[in-house]
Structure formats: structure tokens, C-alpha cells
Amino acid sequence: MKKISLLGATGSVGTQTLEVIREHADQFSVAALAFGQNIDAALPIIHEFRPRLVSVKNKQVADQLRIQIDSGIKLVYGVEGMIEVASATDSDMLVNAVLGSIGLEPTLAAIEAGKTIGLANKETLVTAGHIVMQRAKESGVSVLPIDSEHSAIFQSIQGQDRSAISKLIITASGGSFRDLKREDLEKVTVNDALKHPNWSMGAKITIDSATMMNKGLEVIEAHWLFHMPYEKIETLIHRESIVHSLVEYADHSVMAQMGLPSMLVPIQYALSYPSRMKSRLTKPLHLSEIGNLHFQKVDTCRYPSVSLAYQAGKEGGTMPTVLNAANEVAVHAFLKKKIAFLDIERYVEKALEHHQTVHNPDLRTIEAVDKETRVFVADLIN
Incomplete structure (x- = not known):
């Protein structure tokens, strides 16, 4: 029985991962899971798979969920909660199906804990591929791709x-x-x-x-x-x-x-x-x-x-971090109908032109550049 920690349990890849686990219930189980704030979608999942640990977006969502789940389930929230799910002591593998650069720290925590990584979170490698793959190599951890390509x-x-x-x-x-x-x-x-x-x-x-x-x-x-x-x-x-x-x-x-x-x-x-x-x-x-x-x-x-x-x-360096962060902000603005479709790439290009590359960045630098880029693009849009 392989025990799985799952980030992004209510998303597209997350729900399909649960389909696979359901079909092969004699081979896989869910030790821990994380989702954002879609309680209606998450409740049936929690009741069916009965993880011992669940993480949600924030304390408000946690308070709403607490009264609807078994008292034996540990409930956590925020990035710290995702990290706890990713590195859960009784899981063998992390499936990272969360969207965005928020998936980076939990991946690194899971690597440190010696978990096999099933990676469907593009941003983890785009923003910090040099750090992630080096730490995986040092820890003897396998990073298995889930993107179809x-x-x-x-x-x-x-x-x-x-x-x-x-x-x-x-x-x-x-x-x-x-x-x-x-x-x-x-x-x-x-x-x-x-x-x-x-x-x-x-x-x-x-x-x-x-x-x-x-x-x-x-x-x-x-x-x-x-x-x-x-x-x-x-x-x-x-x-x-x-x-x-x-x-x-x-x-x-x-x-x-x-x-x-x-x-x-x-x-x-x-x-x-x-x-x-x-x-x-x-x-x-x-x-x-x-x-x-x-x-x-x-x-x-x-x-x-x-x-x-x-x-x-x-x-290289911090430039892929800028690419990803600018794109996330621009796509979000397009989905909110604040900008036109072709503006997405224009804002990404402006962010890349504005940035001065930092080579061989550490995690703190990557996080700082990510935040700076998001503010820069948001200000341009506004």
C-alpha cells in the first residue's frame, strides 16, 4: 500500500489522481490532502478517503470545515499547512497538483522528508529548478513528471x-x-x-x-x-x-x-x-x-x-521566476476581464525587460523577485 499526500485535491489533476487511487484502492491510499476553499467539493473527498491530515487556504476556511468533519482529522491551513501535508510522516509520496508558485516550498519540504515527488506543478521547476533538482539529487529522491508531455x-x-x-x-x-x-x-x-x-x-x-x-x-x-x-x-x-x-x-x-x-x-x-x-x-x-x-x-x-x-x-537565474510570476498576474487579470488576451504576453515581456537577472539565486531571492514582479505587473495593469 503506497500512501499519498495530495496537494490541490479539488482541482483537475487532483480529482483525477483520486480517481486512480479509488480504482486501485488495494494499492494506494490518501494519507493527507490539501485544497483551497472549495469546501463543497472537498467534503465528499474527505469523507470517502478519510485522510488523517487536511490543509486549507486559511483559518476562516478551517473554522467552517472543522464542524463538518471527523474530530480525529487534524486540520491545518496556509503555506505551513501545505508543508505539513507534503512532508506527512506516514506518507510515501507527494503528488503536487496545486496551481502556482505556492507549490515550491511544499515540494522542497517533501524532498527533505525523503518523499517521492509526483510533479504536476509547473511553477516548482520553472521558478527554482536548479534548487529543486539539486536537493532531490542530494536526498536520493525521485521527481516523477505528471504533465502528459x-x-x-x-x-x-x-x-x-x-x-x-x-x-x-x-x-x-x-x-x-x-x-x-x-x-x-x-x-x-x-x-x-x-x-x-x-x-x-x-x-x-x-x-x-x-x-x-x-x-x-x-x-x-x-x-x-x-x-x-x-x-x-x-x-x-x-x-x-x-x-x-x-x-x-x-x-x-x-x-x-x-x-x-x-x-x-x-x-x-x-x-x-x-x-x-x-x-x-x-x-x-x-x-x-x-x-x-x-x-x-x-x-x-x-x-x-x-x-x-x-x-x-x-x-536563467531569476528570469524564469519573472516569466512565471508576470504570466500568473496577467492571466488572472484577463480572467477577471481587466485586460485583453494579447495584453498577457505584453505584460510578461515588459516584466522581463524591466528585470535585472540575479544568477544562481537562493530561495529567499527567488521569493523576493516573485513578489516584486507581481507588484510591478499589477501596478502596470492598474
């Missing part, structure tokens, strides 16, 4: 000579506006942007998919996860989302991981690794029914967010 790469390198890898190819659906020209994006709405053609995801990730910033963030993640220089990481638009990513080797052989669009596969693989388990939750891929698969280069003039991410990644 990174899981695909991870699966494609099993049993292979990693020194023979010549290229990583990360695929992208192209997002909600892949059939629109750039000039058509001036007046698109929030509702338009949230209509992803292939995947069911949270609002922020869906917007990132529309701007293709999610692909830029994934490039930075891949750099740290697989110790790969940016010059050897490519992106490719693949409309069907059947080929989740590819790895090219020195002999020009290319390994690809394929399947119908579903986060359940990478989630289950991270939980069960190195084993594979049957699943009644997913459907088999019938290529004869798919018919054709399409691929095209990413036009960085059409999707400048990808270029911004490569630039920030190659610059």
Missing part, C-alpha cells in the same frame, strides 16, 4: 542510453485559438479562450494553452527534469494530442509515447512507477479510427510566449 518523454527514455539523446520534442495542441490568425486575437473573450479543443483543464492552464505559454513553461521544466540544454528541446504543434511527446536519439531513431488525451495515464504511471497497471478509466487508442496525425512548426511570431520562455530559460 514530460511523462511521455520519461516513458520514452526508459531502458535507453540517456547520453545518446539528441533531441526532446514537446508537442502542443495549439490551444483554443489555433485556427485564428494573430490579428483575429484582438477581440477574443475569456469564454472563447476557455474552450480547449482537446483537453479538460483548469482555467489558468487553459489560458496558458491558448497563449502557448504552457509550452514555454514545459520547455523550462524539461530542461531541469532531463538535464537537457535548451538547444536540444523543440516544440511542435500536433492538433490531435495523440503523440504526447517524442525523443530523438543519436541514430535518428525517434521514440514517441501515444494515447488518447487523458491525464489519467501519466498520473497512474507516476503513482505505480516502475510498474504499469491496468485501467478501466482510460480507453484504448485505435489509430485506424484516428486516421491522420498532423504536425507543424511553432510560429513564434504567432505565439511569442514560446520565444519569451526560451529567452528566459536560456538567461
